[in-house]
Amino acid sequence: MxxxxxxxxxxxxxxxxxxxxxxxxxxxxxxxxxxxxxxxxxxxxxxxxxxxxxxxxxxxxxxxxxxxxxxxxxxxxxxxxxxxxxxxxxxxxxxxxxxxxxxxxxxxxxxxMREEIVEEITQDDLITAGLIGGPGAKERRIHLGKLLKIGYTNGKQLHKRLMMFQISRQEFAEALVVVRQEEENNG
CATH class of the missing domain: 3.40.50.140 (Rossmann fold)
Structure with missing residues (x-):
């Protein structure tokens, strides 16, 4: 290659x-x-x-x-x-x-990464999704980063990374469904 x-x-x-x-x-x-x-x-x-x-x-x-x-x-x-x-x-x-x-x-x-950043996903969305704070947040961010191919970030940087790569609400929601399904299957 x-x-x-x-x-x-x-x-x-x-x-x-x-x-x-x-x-x-x-x-x-x-x-x-x-x-x-x-x-x-x-x-x-x-x-x-x-x-x-x-x-x-x-x-x-x-x-x-x-x-x-x-x-x-x-x-x-x-x-x-x-x-x-x-x-x-x-x-x-x-x-x-x-x-x-x-x-x-x-x-x-x-x-x-995109120069012009458009906010589609808010900090509140990340909290609601269990990606910032609380038990299991780090593991969810790791899995989400893999699925969206944006790498691992801490809670503070996740929002910025999602915006820089212009991850859409739909793409975010679909990845979150996979994260939650696998969490249920392993939990």
Missing amino acids: RIQEIIVVEGKDDTTAIKRAVDADTIETNGSAVNQMTIEKVKRAQETRGVIIFTDPDFPGEKIRKTIAGKVPGCKHAFLPKEAAIAKGGRGVGVEHASPEAIRAALKDAQP
Whole structure:
């Protein structure tokens, strides 16, 4: 599988994992303090081939994602579920630990965040849905993030992520039905 866009990753091990999964070029940020030279490379890549930001599903990875997305608009975003990125033995989380299948699935689902944000889903909707506060909220957000392919977020960031990806009320409601059905089946 050939990827046209250039994939932004955190380091060399991520590049190795990407190349095991797909035929693609990468730009490595080499840590969460993304320097201006890296930003310039990403801007150039976005202008010529497009960019997919594919960082680790952890706090430093989100920081890198936000930094680049803030300075280089129009990038696509690929998200890896945390459980697909855990090292054998449970020490460490990152793209480098993911299987080629998980990497291909995340890249296939890459999508751009929208610049113009239209609120369709409110904070009250999230509370009513049991996604913020209360028992099981975190697990519901994890499952919802997987279904909608927007990655995991904490309660504060979920609303923003839903708006940035312009998740419709219908899409949100349909995903919520699946989350609740699986919760009932497992509960």
